[in-house]
Amino acid sequence: MRNTSSESADALADGPLAAQLLSPETFPRFVDDCIALIGDEIRKKGMTLRTAFKVTQKVKPDITERTVRELSPDFVHALEPCYAKYRAEGGEDLRAHLIAHEDEVADAMLIAADRRAERIHNRTIHSAYGRVRGRARREISEAMPQIASVIARHAE
Template identity: 30%
Template sequence: MTEVLKEALLAPDRRATVIKDIEQLIDAEVAEKNGVGGMAVKSGYAVVKKMNSTFVSEAVDSMLDRFVDSVEPFYAQHQASGEGSFADHLVANSSDVADALLGVTDDRAENSRRESVKKAYARLRPQAKKHVEDALPRLGDLIERHMSAVQSG
């Protein structure tokens, strides 16, 4: 299988922009959360960003290769089908896509040497799949934007 996303999104001249765009996607998703659960997500996210303003971008950078690997098969399916937008394809396969993406963060948390990270992740993980599924339209749009830029450039 051709690794189209890997070649485009992880290219040295594009990687920093992809990371910045993903951080903005995360910021936007967190900002839209509401209710008691949303308040918890917002406050936790604010604490993390206040403690270390580069934490999110560093975390995205460290996991980006694996995130791209996990999305690549869905992109190949979408390309083969030739139907709709990639965002629509991700939403139509939201459970599988979320599981694939969360597999990356599950591994990262499991292999952390810091118990505080493991405990915090364990508290947030039960709601994570819904949050990831909610973010898939933006993620699909982000990927399509980058793929269009690569193809036209």
């Protein structure tokens, strides 16, 4: 298991989904599962992306964990309206609900990512985000069953 520190998560744990996923008990396992999901998704991609990811990991071994820890609160909070809708509809199967509302989930995640990107002052990172942003919706859609599984595993 990764570092159990979740200061940024604790500061934002105010909605029912955030209270579950960002709690000190759950957050480290949630982060581990997100990191595994990213690794699985990268392995499905082309040689260029896999190589770039591998090089990045060698240069900054903690980049994936750090990024997941920093962005998770933004993504989780963006998903609160979708989670509220799920609960209002009876809350039977969160994974199925997230998959059925894939567009809403993808939009929420992209809005959160875009907001974060607006605050990036590093031109290289900002430029890299701009280059991949156009493909982001498709990537989220392709990974939605796995994303939904990770979220559902750690929420009610």
